[in-house]
Amino acid sequence: MTPPSAVAIAALKSAAGVGCWTDDPAEIAPWLTEWRNRWQGHTPLMLTPHSTEQIARIVRVCAEHRVAITPQGGDTGLVGGQIPYGEVLLSTRKLRAVRDVTPLDDAMTVEAGVSLLEAQQAAAGAGRLFPLSLAAEGTATIGGVVSTNAGGTAVLRYGMMRDLVLGLEAVLPNGEVFHGLKRLRKDNTGYDLKQLLIGAEGTLGIVTAATLKLFPVMRSRATAVVGLDSAAAAIDLLARAKAETGGGVEAFELMKRIGMEFVLKHIPGAREPLDSTPPWYALVELVSGEPGAAEAGLERLLAGAFDSGLITDAAIAQNEAQRAAFWKVREEQSAAQKPEGGGWKHDVSVPVSRIAEFLEEATTAVERFCPGARVSAFGHVGDGNMHYDVLCPAGGDRPAFLARWAEGSRIVHDIVARYDGSISAEHGLGRLKTEEARRYKSPVEIATMQAVRAALDPLRIMNPGVLF
Numbered sequence: 449m450t451p452p453s454a455v456a457i458a459a460l461k462s463a464a465g466v467g468c469w470t471d472d473p474a475e476i477a478p479w480l481t482e483w484r485n486r487w488q489g490h491t492p493l494m495l496t497p498h499s500t501e502q503i504a505r506i507v508r509v510c511a512e513h514r515v516a517i518t519p520q521g522g523d524t525g526l527v528g529g530q531i532p533y534g535e536v537l538l539s540t541r542k543l544r545a546v547r548d549v550t551p552l553d554d555a556m557t558v559e560a561g562v563s564l565l566e567a568q569q570a571a572a573g574a575g576r577l578f579p580l581s582l583a584a585e586g587t588a589t590i591g592g593v594v595s596t597n598a599g600g601t602a603v604l605r606y607g608m609m610r611d612l613v614l615g616l617e618a619v620l621p622n623g624e625v626f627h628g629l630k631r632l633r634k635d636n637t638g639y640d641l642k643q644l645l646i647g648a649e650g651t652l653g654i655v656t657a658a659t660l661k662l663f664p665v666m667r668s669r670a671t672a673v674v675g676l677d678s679a680a681a682a683i684d685l686l687a688r689a690k691a692e693t694g695g696g697v698e699a700f701e702l703m704k705r706i707g708m709e710f711v712l713k714h715i716p717g718a719r720e721p722l723d724s725t726p727p728w729y730a731l732v733e734l735v736s737g738e739p740g741a742a743e744a745g746l747e748r749l750l751a752g753a754f755d756s757g758l759i760t761d762a763a764i765a766q767n768e769a770q771r772a773a774f775w776k777v778r779e780e781q782s783a784a785q786k787p788e789g790g791g792w793k794h795d796v797s798v799p800v801s802r803i804a805e806f807l808e809e810a811t812t813a814v815e816r817f818c819p820g821a822r823v824s825a826f827g828h829v830g831d832g833n834m835h836y837d838v839l840c841p842a843g844g845d846r847p848a849f850l851a852r853w854a855e856g857s858r859i860v861h862d863i864v865a866r867y868d869g870s871i872s873a874e875h876g877l878g879r880l881k882t883e884e885a886r887r888y889k890s891p892v893e894i895a896t897m898q899a900v901r902a903a904l905d906p907l908r909i910m911n912p913g914v915l916f
């Protein structure tokens with residue numbers, strides 16, 4: 449797409465209005481890169497509207513002048529989908545209102561620029577739970593988590609954003625507003641249009657508000673870190689925990705010893721959670737609506753697992769500070785890799801029953817391809833989702849290692865595909881993985897996605913560098 453003309457830029461400034469645009473490179477610069485410093489974009493204009501009507505006006509001008517738009521929320525995305533490469537940047541950060549919280553409907557409506565943490569707090573203020581939780585929640589926005597179908601740590605019990613959205617409001621690529629902020633659990637009236645926008649990564653419109661599902665606040669919660677001899681033992685423990693608690697497992701996260709060592713070495717304040725140093729760890733969190741039941745359930749589960757030799761060590765959090773310390777060693781796994789030189793990152797999923805087998809096969813293949821490579825696999829194993837990261841051999845040539853990323857990833861992704869898995873379990877395809885995904889999606893899937901996109905955005909002005 450050609451760069452916007454001076455006439456188009458002037459029309460966009462006028463549509464946005466005073467104080468809602470900037471073309472000052474210094475003001476725009478922080479929003480042209482992201483957390484991993486992997487993308488460095490450029491744009492002639494950043495728009496910062498604060499209402500749906502303003503966004504509709506802006507998008508109509510874009511359609512009229514064929515100007516491409518990249519929507520951006522909190523800029524915490526990990527696949528570069530929020531970074532413009534010549535498109536105008538439309539930030540939703542100023543859409544800040546919590547429009548309503550209705551406990552009787554177990555629903556609340558918040559605008560796109562509200563952070564995930566603020567949304568959780570609004571729900572808590574009304575005595576309800578909004579369960580989506582992830583390490584970037586202080587910055588990630590509701591528009592972003594909707595548009596990436598974000599997951600996080602409680603998917604096992606509550607699902608991903610696709611399961612947590614009741615209704616959406618969005619500006620479509622022709623500038624019309626889709627008013628779909630329903631609070632209904634049941635609405636069987638044809639295609640579910642909100643589901644098209646969830647996970648669309650800004651390619652089908654701009655989400656301006658969402659009505660979210662709320663849940664009861666749990667009366668008890670218990671958290672443990674356990675030591676295990678193998679990933680297979682973790683999967684057995686997960687199955688046992690699910691069966692024993694009747695749906696009470698809220699989080700089940702797997703970590704490898706090497707990842708724990710990186711955290712202990714590089715993250716200030718991180719402490720060994722166990723007295724021993726097992727090859728694998730699981731962070732297990734149980735909840736219950738009954739006071740004391742989660743604690744009792746966790747003790748029973750771990751005692752049984754010890755007796756049958758499933759786990760080798762365990763520590764139960766005795767207070768909120770200890771629980772936070774347990775979560776810290778999990779949540780800092782990714783950050784702790786940076787000082788080790790970073791690595792080839794993979795955000796993959798396979799059926800839970802095949803995780804251990806997948807980890808073994810992928811690690812053997814990666815080590816054959818790159819002797820000495822350090823595999824730090826961790827993540828939401830309860831959902832079959834692993835961050836399968838491969839780090840440079842200790843003392844190795846980092847630039848030469850990183851130059852082999854695409855080749856190394858191909859090995860991992862081909863194995864994922866053979867296990868009927870997904871090469872992007874949570875972060876989306878963005879700019880990073882769209883081309884790679886062509887290899888794994890069927891021609892029918894790609895053609896159908898392209899047909900949907902062409903129907904809604906025939907000019908392809910919405911995030912044109914992302915998805916098919």
Ligand SMILES: Cc1cc2nc3c(=O)[nH]c(=O)nc-3n(C[C@H](O)[C@H](O)[C@H](O)COP(=O)(O)OP(=O)(O)OC[C@H]3O[C@@H](n4cnc5c(N)ncnc54)[C@H](O)[C@@H]3O)c2cc1C
Nearest residue numbers: 521522523524525529530589591592593598599600650655
């Ligand atoms: C430390 C860390 C931990 C993370 N952990 C997780 C995790 O556990 N699970 C998980 O799923 N993700 C995780 N992420 C990824 C990231 O937080 C999510 O992708 C998040 O949903 C992005 O929200 P955002 O507001 O920052 O969106 P951005 O990064 O700004 O945008 C992401 C994508 O959504 C589009 N977009 C943003 N807002 C809108 C809108 N209003 N309308 C239309 N399109 C829009 C953008 O164009 C882009 O394609 C993590 C990221 C970090 C840095």
